[in-house]
Amino acid sequence: MSSSAESINDPTQSVLRAARIRRWRVLLLIIGCIFGVLSAEVLLRLLGVSYPLPYQPDDDCGTVLAPDFAGWFTQEGRAYVTTNSYGLRDREYSIPKPPETFRIAVLGDSYAEAMQVDASETFWSVMERKLTENPHFKGQTVEVINFGVSGYGTAQELQMLRSRVWQFEPDLVLLAFVTGNDIRNNSQVLEPDNNRPFFMLDNGDLKLDSSFLQHPDQIKARRTTTRLKVKAINASRVLQLINHWKNHREVPEVNGADHPFAEVGIDVGCYLPPTDPDWTQAWSMTEHLLEAIHAEVDAHDAAFCVVTLSNGVQVHPDPQVRDHFKTQFEIADLLFPDHRIRDFCKRIGIHVLNLAEPMQKLAEKQHRYWHGFENTRMGTGHWNTDGHRQAGELMAEYLVRDVLNQVRVRFR
Numbered sequence: 001m002s003s004s005a006e007s008i009n010d011p012t013q014s015v016l017r018a019a020r021i022r023r024w025r026v027l028l029l030i031i032g033c034i035f036g037v038l039s040a041e042v043l044l045r046l047l048g049v050s051y052p053l054p055y056q057p058d059d060d061c062g063t064v065l066a067p068d069f070a071g072w073f074t075q076e077g078r079a080y081v082t083t084n085s086y087g088l089r090d091r092e093y094s095i096p097k098p099p100e101t102f103r104i105a106v107l108g109d110s111y112a113e114a115m116q117v118d119a120s121e122t123f124w125s126v127m128e129r130k131l132t133e134n135p136h137f138k139g140q141t142v143e144v145i146n147f148g149v150s151g152y153g154t155a156q157e158l159q160m161l162r163s164r165v166w167q168f169e170p171d172l173v174l175l176a177f178v179t180g181n182d183i184r185n186n187s188q189v190l191e192p193d194n195n196r197p198f199f200m201l202d203n204g205d206l207k208l209d210s211s212f213l214q215h216p217d218q219i220k221a222r223r224t225t226t227r228l229k230v231k232a233i234n235a236s237r238v239l240q241l242i243n244h245w246k247n248h249r250e251v252p253e254v255n256g257a258d259h260p261f262a263e264v265g266i267d268v269g270c271y272l273p274p275t276d277p278d279w280t281q282a283w284s285m286t287e288h289l290l291e292a293i294h295a296e297v298d299a300h301d302a303a304f305c306v307v308t309l310s311n312g313v314q315v316h317p318d319p320q321v322r323d324h325f326k327t328q329f330e331i332a333d334l335l336f337p338d339h340r341i342r343d344f345c346k347r348i349g350i351h352v353l354n355l356a357e358p359m360q361k362l363a364e365k366q367h368r369y370w371h372g373f374e375n376t377r378m379g380t381g382h383w384n385t386d387g388h389r390q391a392g393e394l395m396a397e398y399l400v401r402d403v404l405n406q407v408r409v410r411f412r
Helices: 003-009 013-046 123-133 154-168 215-223 224-235 235-245 277-299 319-328 334-348 356-366 387-410
Strands: 056-059 062-065 070-071 080-081 102-106 141-146 172-177 197-200 205-209 303-307 351-354
Touching: 056 215, 102 123, 102 154, 123 141, 123 387, 154 172, 154 197, 154 277, 172 205, 172 277, 172 387, 197 277, 215 224, 224 235, 235 334, 277 303, 277 334, 303 334, 303 387, 334 351, 351 387, 356 387
Parallel strands: 102 141, 102 172, 172 303, 303 351
Antiparallel strands: 056 062, 070 080, 197 205
């Protein structure tokens, strides 16, 4: 028998050949997986699919925006979002405040954070431009600084004010109040997300409850492994899509109701006068928090203004849609929460502007949608570019007409 025949029949050679084949197969599989992931990454970027994670834990507020963050947000609208070195969705500002500068600090939630539109199109940017053009500020620089963070209620906004705002020396603090969920956010009973600071009443005084620091999600968010995971997700569109799918497999019910304008995150109960203890307590806590912010701002010799924003159904351009919503949920007045906040603020001397009513009239007259985007349902969700523009112009007009003329001497 020849040596080549012996080699073919050698069991050792057969095993080695099989091992080499397996190694090549594994290598080809790895190369194929890498190629597939890279192809998916390129495709997702070309398609504009992006779900980054811009938040980090915070001892005072529970959650804040991470500093120096950048990423595309496309789930509702489309915008490239960046944060400054202080973790604000805004440009950089100097500390201390420059001379001849009038600063407005905006407190708020996702409406102020405004991930859905470009920063230049947000209500706080529109308001800044309109105020700069006004003769009231001739010779001065106007800066409107945005401290909004998604999900915040009035309690977190008070904490933001105390922990981060004052270093910027604002002359006026504007609280952007969302009636659709801010009242619920302030109640430990009604608010499902307990990974946040709450306040309790102790003999009529507000007492901070910091037990959220022991919340499992808060502890998990502070781990090094979680921080590394967040960095990896923010660097990869594939990981962002996987994480988004995992976190949104279950769609929550909307107040147990089947109505196209009953939105996730908006409580139908906010439109009704409180009759049960939980909503009564939520309203009471909200009013105590507004009073506390007023006292805090006054102690820093600044002016304070509350602006109630709009929920989609309140400003829907079709009155029949609004009437159907009211009938289904037995609501007498969609503007009830706005009027209650207005009456409370006026009673204790807080400047207040309700946006829903004038924006409703303008929407109906012009048949314009202030809420909604091409990739969502029009009339729902956050303000679009038109909504921000309209709101920013109304805010600037109100401040000049009813607030700044009264406090001008204090800041000149």
